[in-house]
Amino acid sequence: MKVAIVARSGEEWHGESDSVVIPAYDGELGILDGREPLLAVLRPGTVRVGSGAEEKTFDIPQGFVVVDSNVVTIVVDDSADAYLNLEEFGN
DSSP states (O other): OOOEEEEEOOOEEEEEEEEEEEEETTTEEETTTOOEEEEEESSSSSEEEEETTTTEEEEEEEEEEEEETTEEEEEEETTOOOOOOGGGOOO
């Protein structure tokens, strides 16, 4: 499935994944291919993006996630005191 992490500042990361684990407001949520459409609020925490034996992690501030048609879009609020560095992971 396709995964995109985007921020208000314009930073973004995108890639392909077998699984995604997100810090939803009420606990961690795992997302796999074929997931029903979903909209969820995110708390500050770590997003884990798995592809085969490889896993990338991203520490994120609050935001929300939208899942639809095997596309996971994570939108984060990196304004004010929140910090997000997606550049180190490349595109």
